[in-house]
Amino acid sequence: VQLVQSGGGLVQPGGSLRLSCAASGFTFSNYYMSWYRQAPGKERELVAGITSAGGGTNYADSVKGRFTISRDNAKNTVYLQMNSLKPEDTAVYYCWAPLGRGYWGQGTQVVVSS
Numbered sequence: 001v002q003l004v005q006s007g008g009g010l011v012q013p014g015g016s017l018r019l020s021c022a023a024s025g026f027t028f029s030n031y032y033m034s035w036y037r038q039a040p041g042k043e044r045e046l047v048a049g050i051t052s053a054g055g056g057t058n059y060a061d062s063v064k065g066r067f068t069i070s071r072d073n074a075k076n077t078v079y080l081q082m083n084s085l086k087p088e089d090t091a092v093y094y095c096w097a098p099l100g101r102g103y104w105g106q107g108t109q110v111v112v113s114s
Contacts (some may be wrong), residue, residue: 001025001103003095008108011085020082021095021105029053029073032098035080036067037091037110047058063089065083085112 007019019035032051036045048059048069057069068081078095090112095105 001087001097001099003097003103003105005093005095005105005108006099008093010111010113012114013086013112015085015087016081016083017110018022018082019095019108019110021078021080023076023095023097026097026099028076031098033069033071033078034098035069035078036096037089037093039088039091042091044094045047050078083109085110087112 002024004022005019007017008025009017010011011017021065024046030052032049034045035047037047047063048057048067050057050069050071054071059067066082071078082089090110092109095106097103
């Protein structure tokens with residue numbers, strides 16, 4: 001199982017970024033997928049999740065209306081579109097697949113700063 005993330009970087013407040021997580025080694029279309037984040041000095045928290053076919057999503061209250069999780073099962077990829085970014089969104093973002101003990105992507109740094 002591999003989860004390879006891309007995207008992220010430095011953005012000004014109010015800006016947008018899109019994260020991608022390309023999966024391999026398992027039947028991606030069978031699994032619920034999630035994005036988590038961990039800010040400096042804080043615990044890792046759930047940001048968003050999406051059902052296997054993409055018909056259902058859930059979000060942390062802190063990102064509702066600003067972030068959108070989506071997936072392309074033909075490309076084995078899950079995305080996190082982040083709009084109206086705030087400094088408090090600064091964190092390392094991880095995708096997660098619920099296989100066995102769970103698998104994490106390598107993490108992607110997002111810094112929101114002017």
